[in-house]
Amino acid sequence: MNLDFEKSDGLVTAVIQDHATGRVLMVGFMNQEAFRQTVETGFATFWSRSRRQLWLKGETSGHRLLVKEISTDCDRDALLVKVDAQGPGVCHEGYQSCFFRRLEDGEWKVSEPRAFDPQAVYGGKP
Amino acid sequence: MNLDFEKSDGLVTAVIQDHATGRVLMVGFMNQEAFRQTVETGFATFWSRSRRQLWLKGETSGHRLLVKEISTDCDRDALLVKVDAQGPGVCHEGYQSCFFRRLEDGEWKVSEPRAFDPQAVYGGKP
Numbered sequence: 001m002n003l004d005f006e007k008s009d010g011l012v013t014a015v016i017q018d019h020a021t022g023r024v025l026m027v028g029f030m031n032q033e034a035f036r037q038t039v040e041t042g043f044a045t046f047w048s049r050s051r052r053q054l055w056l057k058g059e060t061s062g063h064r065l066l067v068k069e070i071s072t073d074c075d076r077d078a079l080l081v082k083v084d085a086q087g088p089g090v091c092h093e094g095y096q097s098c099f100f101r102r103l104e105d106g107e108w109k110v111s112e113p114r115a116f117d118p119q120a121v122y123g124g125k126p
Numbered sequence: 127m128n129l130d131f132e133k134s135d136g137l138v139t140a141v142i143q144d145h146a147t148g149r150v151l152m153v154g155f156m157n158q159e160a161f162r163q164t165v166e167t168g169f170a171t172f173w174s175r176s177r178r179q180l181w182l183k184g185e186t187s188g189h190r191l192l193v194k195e196i197s198t199d200c201d202r203d204a205l206l207v208k209v210d211a212q213g214p215g216v217c218h219e220g221y222q223s224c225f226f227r228r229l230e231d232g233e234w235k236v237s238e239p240r241a242f243d244p245q246a247v248y249g250g251k252p
Contacts, residue, residue, distance in 0.1 A: 001227075001233075001234045013139055017150060021148075022147075022148030022149075023148075024143060024150065026199065027139055027199065027204040039229070039232075049133070069228060070229040071226070071227060071228045071229070071237070072225065072227050072229070073152065073225050073227075074218065074219050074221075074226070078224075078225075080225040092200065095200075098200045098204075099197040099198065099199050099204075099206040100197070100199075100200070101197060102197045103165070103195075103198070106165075107127075108198060108202075111197070
């Protein structure tokens with residue numbers, strides 16, 4: 001059984017979930033090569049839609065995502081990747097999870113403090 | 127602060143997570159109107175890419191998703207929707223979660239029993 005890369009221009013959606021806490025950390029996209037590298041290396045690798053290139057998560061920050069388990073959904077166009085997140089957070093804005101803004105009374109409010117200084121870790125790199 | 131519906135043809139990705147257990151149940155897509163209806167009604171509503179119409183999850187099965195919390199990510203092109211899932215499961219194939227197949231030794235294996243009979247619930251409807 002193969003993944004369905006056709007429905008979204010060669011990509012499947014990849015939901016990244018912390019294996020230990022169950023927190024959803026980020027959503028990325030994988031093409032066939034990113035999925036292959038993720039499985040072979042054991043570290044989550046995405047296709048960056050903005051940079052149009054393969055993206056080993058953590059290549060700049062060192063905050064890699066060690067894969068513990070991969071599931072796919074009924075339509076085979078989405079992945080659920082459970083990981084051990086290495087480092088204090090996955091978000092390039094310095095948060096533990098990219099989902100750090102919550103809808104409250106119709107407004108998006110930051111719901112947690114930063115886990116690290118993004119400027120120190122990324123130094124302006126993407 | 128508005129969601130970014132432009133990056134993916136008017137849609138944002140919506141990850142649906144069980145509020146109580148933390149299990150990721152499904153991934154869907156919302157356009158602006160689906161998001162508005164989700165917030166206003168308190169029940170998750172998607173844009174069905176295959177049927178090209180708004181889709182109140184549970185409209186056929188009764189298995190609605192009662193929204194408890196909505197977060198967005200740093201790029202504002204994905205949502206994390208925590209829900210109380212009404213009924214035994216969200217998947218049209220009869221499983222609690224759409225992510226019922228796990229990668230094991232290079233093959234996708236069904237990793238849990240069905241939670242309900244999809245034929246009895248959906249009767250051939252989508």
